[in-house]
Amino acid sequence: MNLKEKELDRGFSHEDQNPAALHFFKAKSLIEKGDVFPFLKKMPKGALLHVHDSASVSSKWVIKNLTYMTGMLRCSSSKGDVFTFRKLKQKHGCSYYYKVSEERNWSRKYDEKLEKSINLRAAYPEMVFPNLGDIWTRFQGMFSTFNDAFAYVHAFRRYIWQMLAELYSDNVMYAEVRSTLPELYDQNGKIYPKEFTVREYININKNFVKKYGDFLGIKIIYCGLRHDLNTIKTSIKEFKQLHKNFPDFIIGFDLVGQEDKGKTLFSVLNELNDLPKSAKLFFHGGETNWFGSVMDTNLLDAILLKTKRIGHGYALAKHPILMEKVINKEIALEVSPISNQVLNLVWDLRNHPAAIYLSKNIPMTITNDDPGFWDAQGVTYDFYYAIMSLAPNDAGIRLLKGLVWNSLNYSVLTYGEKQRGLNILDRRWNSFLIAAHFRSRKKA
Numbered sequence: 001m002n003l004k005e006k007e008l009d010r011g012f013s014h015e016d017q018n019p020a021a022l023h024f025f026k027a028k029s030l031i032e033k034g035d036v037f038p039f040l041k042k043m044p045k046g047a048l049l050h051v052h053d054s055a056s057v058s059s060k061w062v063i064k065n066l067t068y069m070t071g072m073l074r075c076s077s078s079k080g081d082v083f084t085f086r087k088l089k090q091k092h093g094c095s096y097y098y099k100v101s102e103e104r105n106w107s108r109k110y111d112e113k114l115e116k117s118i119n120l121r122a123a124y125p126e127m128v129f130p131n132l133g134d135i136w137t138r139f140q141g142m143f144s145t146f147n148d149a150f151a152y153v154h155a156f157r158r159y160i161w162q163m164l165a166e167l168y169s170d171n172v173m174y175a176e177v178r179s180t181l182p183e184l185y186d187q188n189g190k191i192y193p194k195e196f197t198v199r200e201y202i203n204i205n206k207n208f209v210k211k212y213g214d215f216l217g218i219k220i221i222y223c224g225l226r227h228d229l230n231t232i233k234t235s236i237k238e239f240k241q242l243h244k245n246f247p248d249f250i251i252g253f254d255l256v257g258q259e260d261k262g263k264t265l266f267s268v269l270n271e272l273n274d275l276p277k278s279a280k281l282f283f284h285g286g287e288t289n290w291f292g293s294v295m296d297t298n299l300l301d302a303i304l305l306k307t308k309r310i311g312h313g314y315a316l317a318k319h320p321i322l323m324e325k326v327i328n329k330e331i332a333l334e335v336s337p338i339s340n341q342v343l344n345l346v347w348d349l350r351n352h353p354a355a356i357y358l359s360k361n362i363p364m365t366i367t368n369d370d371p372g373f374w375d376a377q378g379v380t381y382d383f384y385y386a387i388m389s390l391a392p393n394d395a396g397i398r399l400l401k402g403l404v405w406n407s408l409n410y411s412v413l414t415y416g417e418k419q420r421g422l423n424i425l426d427r428r429w430n431s432f433l434i435a436a437h438f439r440s441r442k443k444a
């Protein structure tokens with residue numbers, strides 16, 4: 001509370017330097033300079049329940065590591081850059097491929113330029129991306145830029161390890177990761193089936209957990225892109241097979257992509273009814289500002305389809321009856337404050353509807369969505385906005401603790417795994433508080 005009050009007071013008298021009200025791209029360096037951020041960084045976060053794998057790792061790491069791997073190529077398509085390690089020409093819509101190692105030799109500030117194609121950072125985002133459509137085109141383009149490099153088996157292994165490392169160093173202890181599970185390929189051009197991607201994932205996870213015993217690992221929520229019916233059908237078919245073969249790892253299903261432009265849940269009801277009973281659902285819903293539109297009914301249908309949690313749920317505040325349902329059925333919202341701001345739903349996060357959800361005790365957890373694409377390593381920055389912008393001035397450690405405990409309680413860990421996780425969390429939380437207490441005494 002001391003750290004928070006001091007920082008809010010300063011923000012109140014210097015509004016131009018009040019990170020709680022500023023866009024993340026303007027606030028990031030201010031956040032890092034304050035005292036709240038390092039405190040939150042050290043805080044055990046519990047589980048991370050909403051993150052997309054191919055946008056999870058910091059873009060700097062990707063540039064410094066993956067783009068220095070042998071065989072990396074770059075080409076320019078009408079939609080933007082494409083990174084790849086495939087030797088054979090692909091359907092990238094490019095006419096010429098450049099070797100990154102050669103380009104780097106004759107271009108100044110090459111790495112900085114390269115990083116721009118996988119990072120949305122802008123000094124004046126309101127000028128660069130005036131509309132929600134503009135930012136989504138750019139955002140979706142970044143997945144297209146990176147996906148083919150991500151699917152190179154040697155890059156994939158390093159990237160997923162780094163994803164776990166960034167979570168672990170941010171004091172996250174477990175994650176349920178959303179993935180479209182790309183078909184991986186190797187240096188000889190061999191393409192592997194999705195089962196192989198799952199086995200790779202399981203191996204990396206196993207090795208990471210072996211090395212860091214207090215990390216519980218990850219599970220995968222399989223994602224289909226919602227933009228057209230055939231893609232949805234194919235992804236449901238693939239999911240059924242993968243879930244059957246790996247029921248404890250490929251735990252559930254979701255549909256992703258821009259909700260405003262994609263198929264609604266209602267329009268694919270027949271297909272969704274084909275999902276097996278053992279599969280859990282984790283639908284995105286209400287990531288929209290269109291009140292009363294067809295997309296807006298996704299929230300209703302997600303609840304009717306018995307979703308375990310709701311991704312975002314940004315629009316839920318406009319639907320009082322659905323808010324009640326979410327409380328009664330204990331469906332947690334996966335709230336990603338920075339994502340909603342960067343993707344242009346809201347500017348000042350004090351206006352984010354999660355402030356209302358907190359006041360109504362709607363179950364929720366703080367998540368980071370695509371941190372690599374906006375320079376937010378880990379979930380600490382989102383927790384900063386949660387406690388400084390979404391929560392009332394007088395809410396402190398008790399609220400944070402509730403959010404952290406929610407993350408484990410609303411996870412789909414088995415009973416045994418959850419008990420073990422809660423024990424570890426309890427221990428780590430107490431040492432965190434004791435250490436923070438001694439730090440503050442030393443300062444005083």
Ligand SMILES: O=c1[nH]cnc2c1ncn2[C@@H]1O[C@H](CO)[C@@H](O)[C@H]1O
Nearest residue numbers: 052143179180223256257258369370
């Ligand atoms: O906030 C989001 N809402 C909806 N879809 C998203 C969001 N973030 C990422 N993706 C989608 O996830 C896919 C990769 O897993 C990407 O294609 C992207 O469209």
